[in-house]
Amino acid sequence: MVRTRQITPYLFVLPLVALLALIFGYPLVKVVDFSFKRIRGFDGAYVGFDNYNAVFADPIFGEAIKHNLILLVGVIPLVLISLVIAIALYERMRGWRIYRTLVFLPYIIAIPIVGVVLKNMFQFNGPVNETLRAIGLEGAALDWLGDKDIAIYTVLGMIVWRESAFGIILFLSRLLSLNEELIEAAHLDGANWWERTRYIILPQLKGVIEFYLVIGLITLIAAVFAYVYIVPGKGGPANGTMVLELYIYNWGFEKRLPGIASAISVILFMVTIVFMVILFRMRRGAAAEALQ
């Protein structure tokens, strides 16, 4: 047997680690570096914690966090709706193959296109409100995008509608790979639909639900820029749909202070790390419990 020195395996992975360090590590270091400077062009004067202080003193930062938290709550309907529709399709309701294609359509259309279409539909005098008025529901014809107290929920609804398509297909794929004998056996034992779902299907979907939950959380924290930029318009009205992503963009490109944009990015990065640590600990605990 050939004995390898302890360092040898590390030498094999070194090129890839170096590449990753360059691709991810260098920008990360630069972002942290920028967050302590007043950047003009590519560099700037050191300003200590001024950028961080400016962020915490800015009321729009609080607004952005509040809106991100509202959107985060959307992960619950996102998962539930995906799950219910996937199970309904799995039960092979009439026309399920057509429905499967239809529900996935929004996901393959680019967000800006979906955004433009939805923006037109939900304008105050757009097709949605015109329909409501036509059927006598004048009171339900709200200013979905123009009222700052409502707009964030309109955006949330749009995100859930589009993003649930991915969840449906994900869950359906897993469901189609289930051992049908188990479900057949439950049928024969007299289990009803709810009992089959609760005791047979859901336990087997646990892994993929966890995965989709994480994907959903990441989407709602860090991938909603296009929605709030296009649909209500630049996080409006009056910052009513401002989220952290757009807030960072504004500081970097509109307000031309990349140092502050970097400080917010560092804060968001730290918060995400905390989330990930909590999540991994929970999963490790659950795995240990399962082994006992």
Add this chain to the structure above:
Amino acid sequence: MTKKTRFSPMSRRSFLKGMGAVGAGLGAGLGSTLPAFAKSARLQDTANLSLWWWADDLTFGGWIEDTIAAYEAANPGVNIESLQQDVCCVISQFTTAAAAGEPPDIAFLFNGLYHMENVWLGYLDPVNNYIPLEIIEQSNATALSRYQGNYYRVGWYPVPLVWEYNKDVWDQAGLDADNPPATWDEWMAALETLKTAGFTPFGGGLSDGFWGEWYLGNALTQALDSPGEAVELFIGDRDFREPKYWEFWTKLEEMARGGYLNDDMLSVDLFTAINKVVTGELAATQNVGAVIPSHIAQIGDRVGLMTMPVYGQGALAGVPITDSQGWGIPTATENKEIAADFITFMQTPERLNRFWEMNHYFPANRTWDSSVIDDPVIQLMWDKWVAGNITVYIPNLMPGLFWTDAMFVSAQEIVAGNMTGEQAGEQNAQVAQQWRDLNPDLIENYRIYAQSLAEAENATLEATEEA
């Protein structure tokens, strides 16, 4: 992005030799009566250049391609590649590329601070280093392109800020469409008449913010005696809390509270809304000149144009406002002389006429022969907003932070009925203070810029008085 030259790059010496030869030829053969821009120098050397552009009307891109083709034909060996940019990124892309030392050779630049902050970073060269002052001034780049005696842009096409109305709608409401209101009281009375007749009197789309920017440009100007006063508001020498500086917001508030604005204003974007003036869904709106030809194409001379009715006491109240898009030469480009020659070529009479032929819109150059204008509405725009006594577009002096956090928010909150004009003034003052706190290093540059603007304004006044 500066392209590597395919052949040997032209040296300054060979350029000067070429220019010298052309100059000698001109002097000996043609005398001094030939206009300075009669024919740009035929360049002997070869180079690849890049040109980044954007336009309010993207069909203007056809003229750019046409001009490049004409220039390349006249200068074999010179190759210019154009790249259309997105409006969101015109400035940020340029700043990033310039910081990386890879800017385009010829850059489209918005006016005012949008390019001036790049001047302060050292990313733009004075165009008067390469192009005769006479051509720059004729090009109408406006005073906002000047800093400490240097010009940093050459004008391309003007952007008049107009209030547009549908004459058919006004006729139906019983208003005199040929004599639009000149004062605020007359305006409010006209709005009431239109509303009573069942029309949506005025409005636009505020979801993307630009209508608010235009409103601020039209309305705040009326409180000012010079454009430099606007800069002083941002650097703290003046205060948005003074009633004269928030009165303009109360005018928007008056229109909102009177029910004269379209009810979907907060949920639609600028162009979706302002195009409704053509169909009569809106009786009047704010607009910019470059869009007017497309409206004329639909309703002809039923397009009515006016300046914002006067409410303010400033010297600029009632003066037509015109912005100008333009071109600059980045410091890092290796092809400054050829870039300058190309920009000069853009100002030749043949190219200016071609701009009109292709777009049915006029260039910014004041020496352009406007006798070819065959449309009364466009003629009115030319006479009043280009050739006449005009002032600059002050939102070009507005820091980005003020745009996003003050103008955008105040306009939307006022239209929604959540904020008064006075509260908007307070909010604007707070945001201006926040901008000063975060940009102490820029204050001095802004102050010098304000002085440059005052000097330019004085020079214009003197010239007007002399005329």
